Amino acid sequence: MRWLGLDIGDKTIGVAVSDPLFISAQGVTTIERVGDRKDTTKIVDLVKEYDCSLIVCGLPLMLSGEDSPQTAKVRAFVTLLENKLRSSGLSKVEVVLYDERYTTKMAEDVLMIRSSERGRGMDRRQRKEHVDRLAAQLILQSYMDMQANQGLLPKGEGL
Numbered sequence: 001m002r003w004l005g006l007d008i009g010d011k012t013i014g015v016a017v018s019d020p021l022f023i024s025a026q027g028v029t030t031i032e033r034v035g036d037r038k039d040t041t042k043i044v045d046l047v048k049e050y051d052c053s054l055i056v057c058g059l060p061l062m063l064s065g066e067d068s069p070q071t072a073k074v075r076a077f078v079t080l081l082e083n084k085l086r087s088s089g090l091s092k093v094e095v096v097l098y099d100e101r102y103t104t105k106m107a108e109d110v111l112m113i114r115s116s117e118r119g120r121g122m123d124r125r126q127r128k129e130h131v132d133r134l135a136a137q138l139i140l141q142s143y144m145d146m147q148a149n150q151g152l153l154p155k156g157e158g159l
Helices: 036-050 069-087 103-118 124-149
Strands: 002-008 012-018 025-032 052-059 094-099
Touching: 002 036, 002 069, 002 124, 012 036, 012 124, 025 036, 025 124, 036 052, 036 069, 052 069, 052 124, 069 094, 094 124, 103 124
Parallel strands: 002 052, 052 094
Antiparallel strands: 002 012, 012 025
């Protein structure tokens, strides 16, 4: 079993997946948003492909911790995703919302460092895809680290 991490935006969804031992998260893809039905279907397909038991969705709160306009959009999408999981026979897959404040900024900072270290640039679309995927990775890694610190990681899975 693995966990899936999502950075849900209006135009794209960054996707990351954990390793089977819940040690590290890796960015795997960026989904171009085309409509809720197709978007949730792509995520369900990834849940099946990676045999995921949990989906960690970044929740975009304001710096004060209050909801933002984007927070409502993410909550609505998560409700649709949960319904899609149930209708696909995956009702045991848990979906959690996790505070994503600063992850996009951290992803942009990391990407700038990586780009400058390699001495190459990216066009805007490539950069956005990398940022979304990296933000999903940071959301999932942060959630896994928190679970590990609290002794809440699944035992024996992936071994």
